[in-house]
Amino acid sequence: MVSPADFTLLARVLPLAIGAAVSPIVLVFQLLNLSSPHRALARSAAFLLGCTLMVLVWLLCAGWIASLLPTSQPGPDPIAAALDATFALVLCALGQRILQQPRPREPRPAAAGVLAPAVSGLALMGCNLSSLVLFLPAVQDISRAPLPGPVWWGATVLLVAPPCCQPGYRR
Numbered sequence: 001m002v003s004p005a006d007f008t009l010l011a012r013v014l015p016l017a018i019g020a021a022v023s024p025i026v027l028v029f030q031l032l033n034l035s036s037p038h039r040a041l042a043r044s045a046a047f048l049l050g051c052t053l054m055v056l057v058w059l060l061c062a063g064w065i066a067s068l069l070p071t072s073q074p075g076p077d078p079i080a081a082a083l084d085a086t087f088a089l090v091l092c093a094l095g096q097r098i099l100q101q102p103r104p105r106e107p108r109p110a111a112a113g114v115l116a117p118a119v120s121g122l123a124l125m126g127c128n129l130s131s132l133v134l135f136l137p138a139v140q141d142i143s144r145a146p147l148p149g150p151v152w153w154g155a156t157v158l159l160v161a162p163p164c165c166q167p168g169y170r171r
Contacts, residue, residue, distance in 0.1 A: 009141060013138045026125065043114055050118040051121040054125035087129075135159070
């Protein structure tokens with residue numbers, strides 16, 4: 001049976017999962033794959049596969065790290081505050097770096113085949129800090145909460161499914 005505390009955890013994880021899934025840069029790349037004149041659906045599926053593999057890597061790494069943390073206690077959480085402050089500093093530094101870069105001269109055409117979209121999905125999701133910053137606290141919440149097996153799996157699937165099912169991929 002699912003307890004009210006489990007519902008509270010799911011209520012905290014769901015907005016983070018949706019926020020991690022709605023990444024504008026990933027959506028733009030997926031739309032570019034779908035608008036490709038050659039094998040658009042295959043390219044889109046390969047890109048989705050690359051993004052999904054990276055989300056699973058995130059889940060494994062973050063789950064392992066979060067499993068080393070103590071179980072969360074009621075009240076202020078200094079570990080979560082330290083992680084939030086670290087992510088804030090990383091995002092500010094990244095934003096400053098992006099603002100200082102010169103504009104690219106000319107765009108290059110997309111490579112043919114489905115390997116390039118799969119690799120670009122891996123790379124893009126790997127450096128997609130806006131999704132990672134929302135994904136990691138959700139994994140931390142799930143890992144540090146004392147959950148029975150089915151509730152843990154439900155919360156984990158709830159977290160992983162939206163980033164893996166990016167908008168723009170349609171059959």
